[in-house]
Amino acid sequence: xxxxxxxxxxxxxxxxxTMRINTELLDKVKADAEKNKRSCAKEIEFIxxxxxxxxxxx
Numbered sequence: 001x002x003x004x005x006x007x008x009x010x011x012x013x014x015x016x017x018t019m020r021i022n023t024e025l026l027d028k029v030k031a032d033a034e035k036n037k038r039s040c041a042k043e044i045e046f047i048x049x050x051x052x053x054x055x056x057x058x
Contacts, residue, residue, distance in 0.1 A: 029043055029044060029047070030043075
């Protein structure tokens with residue numbers, strides 16, 4: 001898969017962004033990520049995907 005020109009480690013179907021998150025919440029996400037054998041970033045992506053899928057269809 002082709003990489004983005006400005007970031008060689010990011011695929012063209014991905015985007016990078018930085019966010020601030022409450023430390024206690026992040027600790028909980030990290031614990032769940034470890035249980036699910038995922039990175040923290042992948043756990044957050046999974047949570048977001050589940051949330052989006054739960055929204056009513058337009």
